Amino acid sequence: MSSSQSSNQGRRLDDLQIPRGDTVASFETYRQAQEAVDLLAQSDFPVKSISIIGEGLKSVERVTGKLSYGRAAGAGALSGAWLGLFFGLLLVIVNPASSLLFVGAAVLIGAAFGMLFMVVSYSLNRRRRDFTSVMQVLATSYSVVAPPDIANRARNLLEQGGKGGSVSSPAGVPSQQPPANHHPSDPPPYGERIETSPQQGPAPADPQPGTSTGDERDR
Numbered sequence: 001m002s003s004s005q006s007s008n009q010g011r012r013l014d015d016l017q018i019p020r021g022d023t024v025a026s027f028e029t030y031r032q033a034q035e036a037v038d039l040l041a042q043s044d045f046p047v048k049s050i051s052i053i054g055e056g057l058k059s060v061e062r063v064t065g066k067l068s069y070g071r072a073a074g075a076g077a078l079s080g081a082w083l084g085l086f087f088g089l090l091l092v093i094v095n096p097a098s099s100l101l102f103v104g105a106a107v108l109i110g111a112a113f114g115m116l117f118m119v120v121s122y123s124l125n126r127r128r129r130d131f132t133s134v135m136q137v138l139a140t141s142y143s144v145v146a147p148p149d150i151a152n153r154a155r156n157l158l159e160q161g162g163k164g165g166s167v168s169s170p171a172g173v174p175s176q177q178p179p180a181n182h183h184p185s186d187p188p189p190y191g192e193r194i195e196t197s198p199q200q201g202p203a204p205a206d207p208q209p210g211t212s213t214g215d216e217r218d219r
Contacts (some may be wrong), residue, residue: 019051022151024144025158032052033142039161040154049147050154054139064132071132072122073115080114081107 027033033052041047065071088106092098145153 019053019145021049021051021145021147024050024146024151024154026141028141030139030142033144036144036158040157043157043159043161045154046150049150051145051147053143054141055143056140058140060136060138060140062136064134067122067130067132069122069214071120072118076114076116076118077111080110080112080117082110083114084108084110103189123191 025033025036027036030052036054037047037050040050084106085103087110088103091102091106092100144154
């Protein structure tokens with residue numbers, strides 16, 4: 001019992017740590033990263049070792065509209081009605097002898113209490129918060145991370161499936177970029193070797209007729 005409990009605790013501690021490995025690809029949205037993992041799963045890839053890590057987490061609050069007494073009352077009545085419906089159906093399940101009138105009464109009572117609570121809350125916080133919003137936690141980029149021994153296979157599968165995104169090169173292998181257009185008048189890039197052909201002097205002139213060369217004089 002003690003060994004099994006210790007192993008379970010060790011697994012839980014490992015789950016709390018950030019996964020380590022090579023970055024297979026990076027995406028701008030979580031949906032793109034999810035589609036990449038789905039593609040790996042369809043290719044019989046061991047996705048159990050894959051992790052999606054969000055980098056640059058930011059809290060985003062999206063304003064949905066201006067808050068007023070009417071909207072506050074409507075939102076409170078709707079939430080209270082759902083709560084009353086839940087308790088009414090629960091009462092019918094516990095006591096089948098009760099009729100549906102209890103459910104309707106529970107819905108009306110819940111809507112009334114919800115409306116009253118929201119109106120009072122809005123009146124107290126009216127000057128400090130006069131709008132409705134939705135809070136979200138988003139990341140600037142999402143990286144698909146895999147162990148080093150299977151990272152290259154994951155990259156190849158994503159490139160073949162067209163879900164590569166910005167595929168990261170393996171460690172130690174620089175990414176090759178296409179050479180830029182080089183004009184003949186531009187100076188050569190730093191570190192580039194220039195091959196020059198040996199200079200050739202002017203060709204010797206043909207001897208004029210009637211003149212003797214040095215060999216003929218010796219004769």
